[in-house]
Amino acid sequence: MCGFVALCGNKNETLMRHMLDGIRHRGPDGEGVLQIGATALGHVRLAILDVTGGLQPMSNETGELAVAFNGEIYNHLELRERLESRHCFKTRSDTEVLLHLYEEEAEDMLAKLDGMFAFALAGPKGLLLARDPIGIKPLYYGWKDGQFLAASELKAFPPMDSLHALPAGHFLVVGEEPRRFAPPFPPMPAVNEISVEKAAREIRHRLDQAVRKRLMSDVPVGVFLSGGLDSSLVAALMRPHTVELHSFTAGMAGAPDLAAAREAAEYLDTEHHELIYTEEDMEQALPEIIHHLESFDAPLVRSAIPMYFISKLAAQHVKVALSGEGADELFAGYEYLKELRGGQVLRNELNTIILRLQDTNLQRADRMTMAHGLEARVPFLDTNLVRFMSRLPVDFVAPAADRPEKWLLREACKGLLPPSLLNRKKLKFSEGAGSAEIIARRLAATLSSSEYESAQQEALSLGLRSPEEVYYFKLWHEVMGQDIPPELVGRTSDKKAAA
Numbered sequence: 001m002c003g004f005v006a007l008c009g010n011k012n013e014t015l016m017r018h019m020l021d022g023i024r025h026r027g028p029d030g031e032g033v034l035q036i037g038a039t040a041l042g043h044v045r046l047a048i049l050d051v052t053g054g055l056q057p058m059s060n061e062t063g064e065l066a067v068a069f070n071g072e073i074y075n076h077l078e079l080r081e082r083l084e085s086r087h088c089f090k091t092r093s094d095t096e097v098l099l100h101l102y103e104e105e106a107e108d109m110l111a112k113l114d115g116m117f118a119f120a121l122a123g124p125k126g127l128l129l130a131r132d133p134i135g136i137k138p139l140y141y142g143w144k145d146g147q148f149l150a151a152s153e154l155k156a157f158p159p160m161d162s163l164h165a166l167p168a169g170h171f172l173v174v175g176e177e178p179r180r181f182a183p184p185f186p187p188m189p190a191v192n193e194i195s196v197e198k199a200a201r202e203i204r205h206r207l208d209q210a211v212r213k214r215l216m217s218d219v220p221v222g223v224f225l226s227g228g229l230d231s232s233l234v235a236a237l238m239r240p241h242t243v244e245l246h247s248f249t250a251g252m253a254g255a256p257d258l259a260a261a262r263e264a265a266e267y268l269d270t271e272h273h274e275l276i277y278t279e280e281d282m283e284q285a286l287p288e289i290i291h292h293l294e295s296f297d298a299p300l301v302r303s304a305i306p307m308y309f310i311s312k313l314a315a316q317h318v319k320v321a322l323s324g325e326g327a328d329e330l331f332a333g334y335e336y337l338k339e340l341r342g343g344q345v346l347r348n349e350l351n352t353i354i355l356r357l358q359d360t361n362l363q364r365a366d367r368m369t370m371a372h373g374l375e376a377r378v379p380f381l382d383t384n385l386v387r388f389m390s391r392l393p394v395d396f397v398a399p400a401a402d403r404p405e406k407w408l409l410r411e412a413c414k415g416l417l418p419p420s421l422l423n424r425k426k427l428k429f430s431e432g433a434g435s436a437e438i439i440a441r442r443l444a445a446t447l448s449s450s451e452y453e454s455a456q457q458e459a460l461s462l463g464l465r466s467p468e469e470v471y472y473f474k475l476w477h478e479v480m481g482q483d484i485p486p487e488l489v490g491r492t493s494d495k496k497a498a499a
Contacts, residue, residue, distance in 0.1 A: 304364045
C-alpha cells in the first residue's frame, strides 16, 4: 500500500515535492522519484511485499517503462510464472509483474489483474492510469496550466483548472477519455438453476479463497473485529491460516461492539487489542479525520471516527488489516432495502450501492487506514465473489420478514461462529462503537435556537442535510486548504444513511 504522483509536461521538481508531501502519510517506509520521457513519477511506500527489493517507481529491463503502483495484485505469482521464461525479474514484488505484463499485452493486461490497485505507468506510448474494478484504491487526475497531474489523494493537488476521479474499473491514456476495462457485473448469464444450499456452499468457498488471498504479505496481518457478523466471519476464516492473529476494536466506554468483539476474540483465540475513546477525543481528532477523509458527508464522517481510532490502534502492531466492508451491499444488509418491491429494482439498487462504495465506505477505509500507514484489505469485495453474487437470483438475498438481514451469508457460514455472534443483529459502525450522532447532539446543545435555525437554513442553501453537515463542510474547507470541487466528494444516499 502506497501513494503516488504523476506529472506530464514541464519538469517541475518543486511541484513534485509539494504533491508528495501531501500524501507522505501513505508511505512511511520510503520514497522515490523517476523521470521517464516527459513524465515524472513520484512514490511513497508502505512496504508489504519484498520489503527490501520492491522500491518504486520501478522500471523494466530496458528503462523504457516505469510504474508507480498502489495496492496488491493477488494473482501476481500466477502471472509471474507465465512471464518468467521471457523476462528477467529483479524483485519478488507484484509491482514488477505490471511492467512485464504491459510489455506483452498493453492495456489488455488490466482484465487479468486480480486485486485492488491504482497505478501510473509511463512509456513510449505516454502515461497510462488504471483503477481496480471496485474502486478500492483511489486515483484522481486533472490539468493545471496545460500540465497533466495525477495522485492518490485530493490533498496532493494544488489549485487546479480541472480535477476528476478516475472511475472504478477504468483506465485513461493521457490525452484520451477514460475507458472501462472490467465491469464489476459482467453481462454473463444469471445463475438461475441453482439451489440455496449450493449457492451457500459456493459463497463459503469463494469467501474463504478471498480471505486466503489477502493473507499474502511479508509483514504481519491483523483484522478489524467489531464483533459484528462481517468482521467476525473474516476473523474466523483467517484464524486457521495464522499462527497468531491480532484483532482490533475501538469504541466509547460501554459500546456494544466492545463486548461483542471480546466474545469473538475469545472464541477465536486472537491476540485482542481495544481502544476506548471519549467525546473529547472525537472532537479533538475531528479536523484530522476530515482532513484525511477528504469528505464532509455526515454519515461518512460519523463512521470514519471509529475507523480512525481502530486504525491508529492497529498500526501499532501490524501493517495490514482485513476488514468487513462490502458485506451489507452484497447480501442486502440495509434496513431500507426492505422497502424495495420487485426483484430487478432490488438488484439495480444493490449494484448501484456496490459501485458507490468507491466514494463512500471504501474511501473511509482507505483514508483512515492510510492516515496511520496501515493497509486495509476487503475480502467481501473480491471480484470473483462480487460477480458470483450479482448473477444469483435476487430472491436469494432479498430481505423478508421471516428471515434476518444477510440471511444467505449466515447460512453460508454456519459453524464458523457461535449463535450469539452468527445471529447478531446489524448495527451501523458508529452505533456499534457508541459514537453515532454525538457531534450532532453536541452541536444542538451548544447552539441557541436561533443559531440552530440559522444553521438549518444554511444547510438548505448549500445543499447539505443538517447543521452537523454544515459543521463538517466548514471544517473540510479549512483543513483541505484549497479549492477542491465539492462535487468530487462522495455522498451517502439519504435512505442508506438512515438504514
